[in-house]
Amino acid sequence: MIPSSPAPAAGPAGRGTGPSEPRHPRPDGRDRYTIGEVASLTGLTAHTLRWYERIGLMPHVDRSHTGQRRFSNRDLDWLAFVAKLRLTGMPVADMVAYAEMVRVGEETVDARRALLERTREDTAARIAELRDTLAVLDRKIAYYHDAVAASGKD
Amino acid sequence: MIPSSPAPAAGPAGRGTGPSEPRHPRPDGRDRYTIGEVASLTGLTAHTLRWYERIGLMPHVDRSHTGQRRFSNRDLDWLAFVAKLRLTGMPVADMVAYAEMVRVGEETVDARRALLERTREDTAARIAELRDTLAVLDRKIAYYHDAVAASGKD
DNA sequence: TAGGAGGTTGGAGTGCACTCCAGGCAAGCG
DNA sequence: CGCTTGCCTGGAGTGCACTCCAACCTCCTA
Known part of the structure; x- marks a missing residue:
């Protein structure tokens, strides 16, 4: 995906x-x-x-x-x-x-750098979010792994 | 964004x-x-x-x-x-x-775990991609930082 | 008990990023 | 030369994930 x-x-x-x-x-x-x-x-x-x-x-x-x-x-x-x-x-x-x-041209260099810096921060934040999500997924997978027989779970 | x-x-x-x-x-x-x-x-x-x-x-x-x-x-x-x-x-x-x-219910537990595992792998891959992207952005930002006076750059 | 904020529905509309179409031109092979 | 394959254009269509509309109902406070 x-x-x-x-x-x-x-x-x-x-x-x-x-x-x-x-x-x-x-x-x-x-x-x-x-x-x-x-x-x-x-x-x-x-x-x-x-x-x-x-x-x-x-x-x-x-x-x-x-x-x-x-x-x-x-x-x-x-x-x-x-x-x-x-x-x-x-x-x-x-x-x-x-x-x-x-x-x-040249006179836009500052604006360009600013745009890239904003993007950089967004990307770093996104990585942090995804790491968090990965942790949630891991916990849930582990749960499924050793609680297979329980019912009504998601 | x-x-x-x-x-x-x-x-x-x-x-x-x-x-x-x-x-x-x-x-x-x-x-x-x-x-x-x-x-x-x-x-x-x-x-x-x-x-x-x-x-x-x-x-x-x-x-x-x-x-x-x-x-x-x-x-x-x-x-x-x-x-x-x-x-x-x-x-x-x-x-x-x-x-x-x-x-x-219960009989879908395996399928659910499989779905989550696929998602987990996708997410890990996405994190790797983003890290790579972060490196590219950092290099470009650094470049802008100390080559401000150069012209025609992107 | 009056008024305003906030809740209900089915269905239509929006914005983004493509994705495809029709009708035609161009390049390379036997 | 004819054929297949690839590239050209403007404009229309698609799929996703919401987002809003109109007309109406309900809850709460003054």
Whole structure:
């Protein structure tokens, strides 16, 4: 439950900027992927990739001479970062706002950092909640384990 | 982002069964709460509580002589447990299935334990994912922190 | 006993994040 | 050349989990 990155997601990233992350296994030396290739690399559908672009969550993707999309490694990095943000439960609208700030440039750096810091706190809180939940589940499972014969229990 | 339990959620529980959990702070010795009281105790809306009952996620709630709902401490325990399951991302349909199994009785104990164990694994995996995400966020925040003057970054 | 807060119902509406459709263009293979 | 497979677009549709509506009833306090 909750779609966790299914395909060989392209490692941590952030559109080639940020702390110099190790470039993770990508097919080969290429830098122009079709939408279908990106779909299987990221686990997203082609539909979703087009939709991301339409709503402004993808910076302008390059096109072939006939108008087909050609994604770059930079685009893959960005998508990997977006996948991380998605995991935190951040609404797509907020991610679009972040993407927009990136597009605007330097003067939004503080706002971007603030957004990430808020997200960081949310994520830490969520981890704590889940740990708590795990404890509850463990207690309940243990209970089922050695009280199998009792009746009317949940 | 992600509605985390807002109101004084009534502690961990499981409809009074399971490992004997400490009975958490409840208003007082009462055992008959109106829907509004339960709403503010759980952080759910009255609408949602009625909806839970309609779809079979609540065992039959007691009624006053005039037909108004009167929730018991047992009901609050169950709601607290449901809140935990909700935190794991379990679909409501699965929770309804669990509730149904509880209603059926003893012969579903194995299936219930299996469901909880699957949920437990999902939750543990989710925690790992989030930890990873936290690391990515931390790196990016640190980057923003000491590379504020660089341009065109995300 | 009057008024306002809060309770009841079935069914319709909302917001989010996709997901799919129809109709057409393009690329590579035998 | 024909065929299959893949990509293009705008717009409509889907599934989930609520959320609200209208019309009415009940409880409690002044």
